[in-house]
Amino acid sequence: MIRKIETFKVPPRWLFVRIETDDGAVGWGEASLEGHAEAVEGAFAALRDRFIGHDPARIEDIWQIAYRLGFYRGGPVLMSALSGLDQALWDLKGKLLDVPVWQLLGGRVRDRVAVYAWIGGDRPHDVAEAARGRLAQGFKAVKMNATEDLGWLDSPKALDATVERVAAVQAEGLDVGIDFHGRVHRPMAKQLAAAVQPLRPLFIEEPLLSENLEGIIELSRHTTVPIALGERLYSRWDFKRIFEANCVDIVQPDLSHAGGISECRRIAAMAEAFDVAIAPHCPLGPLALAACMQIALTAPNFVIQEMSLGIHYNTGGHDLLTYLADPSPFDVHDGMVAALEGPGLGIVIDEAHVREAAGSMTETWRNPVWRGPDGAVREW
Incomplete structure (x- = not known):
C-alpha cells in the first residue's frame, strides 16, 4: 500500500x-x-x-x-x-x-525516438550559432520562437526578421519548428504563417491560442505548414474539440500537465483515429522526459520529442542531467535517443541531491511580464 x-x-x-x-x-x-x-x-x-x-x-x-x-x-x-x-x-x-513502462503499455513500436531542442537568439547570427551548438550535441532538428514581440497589428516589416532567423538556422542543416507561442494575434498570425510557408518548416506551434479555435480553423485553411498545439490542454476532453474541428496536424500534450502517462496514451490513440500525429511537449526535467519517452516508444503516430538539454533557456545552469544518478540514458545520436531500457521510467534519480536542492531552494520561478512599446501587456 x-x-x-x-x-x-x-x-x-x-x-x-x-x-x-x-x-x-x-x-x-x-x-x-x-x-x-x-x-x-x-x-x-x-x-x-x-x-x-x-x-x-x-x-x-x-x-x-x-x-x-x-x-x-x-x-x-x-x-x-x-x-x-x-x-x-x-x-x-x-x-x-x-x-x-513501455513494456507494460504493450511493447515498443520503435527502437529510437526522434528529438529536437529549443534555441534562442534575436539575430540571424545568434540563432545560427545556437544551431551549431545543437548540431554538436547530435540534434538534427530544433524549435525556435517565431517572434519575441508583436502587437495585435504591427508593421508587416516586423515579420522579416522571423524569416531571416529561420533561414539562418536551416542554412546550418537543421530542420526547424517555429513556435508562435500564442503571442501572435490573428491579424499578424495569418501574415506570419504565409511568410514562413516558403521555408517549409517542420511545423508552426500555437499560431493562435488554443481557446481561439475559430481562428485556428480559419488559419488551417490558408496554410500548408503543419499546425501543432496542445501544451495548454489538459485532458482528452480538451483535445476532443480540436480533433473534431480537423484543424491541427500535430498535438503536443504535456505529460506533466495532461494527466500523465495514462491520459496522454489515450490522447495519442484519439489522435491516431483522426490521422493526427503526436509530439509531446516537454521543456521540463528528466522525469517528465522519461515519461514522454514511454509514449514516444509505444504510440504509432508519434513523430518527434521535445527535450531540454544543456543550453536550454531559463534553466539557471540546470538541465536534464542535474538530478540523475546516471546521465547516459538521454544521449543524442543522429537526432535520436535510444529506447530507455531500465525498469520503470528507465532513469535513476539522485534522491540525496533532490532533497538537498529542495531544502536549499530560496527563489521561486515566475513567468516574466512583457510589455510592448506602448506599455501594454503582451503574451509571454
Whole structure:
C-alpha cells in the first residue's frame, strides 16, 4: 500500500513527486507547472488524503478517483498534480516488475525516438550559432520562437526578421519548428504563417491560442505548414474539440500537465483515429522526459520529442542531467535517443541531491511580464 507521497520543488522550476509503499518500494514522477509550483503542491494535500493506504497497482482506479471524485475537474493545477502522481505510479509498477513502462503499455513500436531542442537568439547570427551548438550535441532538428514581440497589428516589416532567423538556422542543416507561442494575434498570425510557408518548416506551434479555435480553423485553411498545439490542454476532453474541428496536424500534450502517462496514451490513440500525429511537449526535467519517452516508444503516430538539454533557456545552469544518478540514458545520436531500457521510467534519480536542492531552494520561478512599446501587456 502507498505509505508516503512527497513533493520536491527544485531549481530551476520543477516539481518532483515521490511515492513510497509500505515495503519501501519507490516511484518518481514530475508535476512541474512552471510558475505555479505552490498551487500544485497544495493540490497534493487532497491526493494524500485519498491515496495514502491505497493499492498503488490500481493505477487506473487512482486516476479515475483523482479526476472524477473531486467534483471540480481538469485545469492546469489539478491535472499537473495528477500527472506527477500517475507517472510515479507507473514508475513504481515497472520497478516492482523489473520492466520498462513501455513494456507494460504493450511493447515498443520503435527502437529510437526522434528529438529536437529549443534555441534562442534575436539575430540571424545568434540563432545560427545556437544551431551549431545543437548540431554538436547530435540534434538534427530544433524549435525556435517565431517572434519575441508583436502587437495585435504591427508593421508587416516586423515579420522579416522571423524569416531571416529561420533561414539562418536551416542554412546550418537543421530542420526547424517555429513556435508562435500564442503571442501572435490573428491579424499578424495569418501574415506570419504565409511568410514562413516558403521555408517549409517542420511545423508552426500555437499560431493562435488554443481557446481561439475559430481562428485556428480559419488559419488551417490558408496554410500548408503543419499546425501543432496542445501544451495548454489538459485532458482528452480538451483535445476532443480540436480533433473534431480537423484543424491541427500535430498535438503536443504535456505529460506533466495532461494527466500523465495514462491520459496522454489515450490522447495519442484519439489522435491516431483522426490521422493526427503526436509530439509531446516537454521543456521540463528528466522525469517528465522519461515519461514522454514511454509514449514516444509505444504510440504509432508519434513523430518527434521535445527535450531540454544543456543550453536550454531559463534553466539557471540546470538541465536534464542535474538530478540523475546516471546521465547516459538521454544521449543524442543522429537526432535520436535510444529506447530507455531500465525498469520503470528507465532513469535513476539522485534522491540525496533532490532533497538537498529542495531544502536549499530560496527563489521561486515566475513567468516574466512583457510589455510592448506602448506599455501594454503582451503574451509571454
